[in-house]
Amino acid sequence: MPFPFSTIDEGVQQIRSGATTCRATVEQSIETINAGDGLIHAFISVDAGRAIERAAELDALSQAEKARMPLLGMPVAVKDNICTRGQRTTCASKMLEHFVPPYDATVVESLHNAGAVIVGKTNMDEFAMGSSNETSYFGGTRNPRDVTRTPGGSSGGSAAAVAAGFVAAALGSDTGGSIRQPCGHCGVVGLTPTYGMVSRYGLVAFASSLDQIGPIVSNVRDAGRMLSVISGADARDATCAGKPFTATDDIYKNDIAGLRIGLPREYFGGGLSDEVRRPIEKLTERLRDRGAVLLEVSLPTLRYAIAAYYIMCTAEASSNLARYDGVRYGFRSPQRSLPELYRETRRQGFGAEVKRRIMLGTYVLSHGYYDAYYLKAAKVRTLIRNDFNDAFGSCDLIMSPVAPTCAFKIGEKSDDPLQMYLTDIYTVSASLAGIPGLSVPCGAAGVLPVGVQFMAPQWREDVLLKAGYAVECLGGG
């Protein structure tokens, strides 16, 4: 990180003590973006003027006010599917290329209230549909660790922005791995909270029963701090549970003696590359040395997880994306009749992957297919939840790879959608079960980072962070 601090806590302390200012910190972030983002393309838009203005306002606050702000002066990036009032929110789609939200997402309000400064909106797969950022209408993002490779997706811009040291933290959204997988590929920390912990108000909906907003940061402590800022009750999201997260010092004691970590045998079979397997196996040994209890567990429904996930998420997407009809906002293709206006607007406004998912979702929900696909997938989802409940009977958390390989080359999988879907194998199960998942760097294959994923029962982000912190203390393999 180019910032003169290694954690958000340290950065905020430096500003509070007067060693630096919010403005200087934000200006440094913008300079780094200006110097580096031409190559990386982590951002879709950067609003330097507004960010510096906001930083100056924060500097003018009283000490008492500053003391109440846990993210005081921290430059933060927000994925471009999260609404920011007066600031373009495109979902990386032609459909929303010029959309300026008239309101802030609840998480954006929370960031503001905590003293964070939003410097820009990050690149992503179009409508968060993809695992590589290659479906962005504005062109893909490069992985800062190896610019010939993708950063993963769909929150690839947020992960790349943190990995490149452009910002102190970022927000991403995760539907089936879209926070955890790019963090694994970029070597940063990503947390997908329990479904319902963070308000989705202002997050452009992809698959509402799966979507969650979460933090992308450079270290585990920062994940806890960000989560405590964005979690909590919100009357504007009926699925928001109103259970705020509070980080306790107990989490960061680096003490995992007796912690029971389950390794699902189905996750370490074929399909896992050696470059990922090796660091993870090494990590299991080191965690055992630190006093953790490693044991084998079974998640037998895993083999159906990807099919169930893509049936449910495309079904929900086809419904959620029905709103893009060229009437109230977004792109319009002017036509003589209203039905033709809808159809041409959608043909021209959506990219290939979004259309593919709308088509799949419409197909699985259509007359005669509903029971065989959607209803069946919803039942498989129950089996997956049951699998996790059974597993958590014998362990405190579950450990797995984040992705089967390290970051892949740009263009390597973009012609084969099914191959791209299959790379989500380790992340979709937690999404279907609504449980939290944390991706933490645990080693590398050459310059390419390898991430490990921890999954915990609902509302047990504390256990995730505890394990993640212990991995971080071991020092990257």
Place this chain on the structure above:
Amino acid sequence: MIDREQVLHVARLARLNLTGEEVEQFSRSLGSILEYFEQIRHAPTEGVDATNVMARRHDALRNDIPVPSLKRDEILQNGPQIRENHFAVPKVIDG
């Protein structure tokens, strides 16, 4: 593979025009994905309830208290075509 007619039927349901090339592409790529989806037929779901939503809250009601909502002009500013404070669309009734 799913045939051309099925692709066009689904596209009509989704209110989506497709080019001839897209029809060909979708007939191939949707076919292989749907074939992959087929495997869930074998999942042992007899007597299992469906999970459609994650957090079904029974207390998610609020008091009906008026609060400020978005301003009309702010909403209209994103409209692709506005006429006299309305979203304009092609005529839907003849005559």
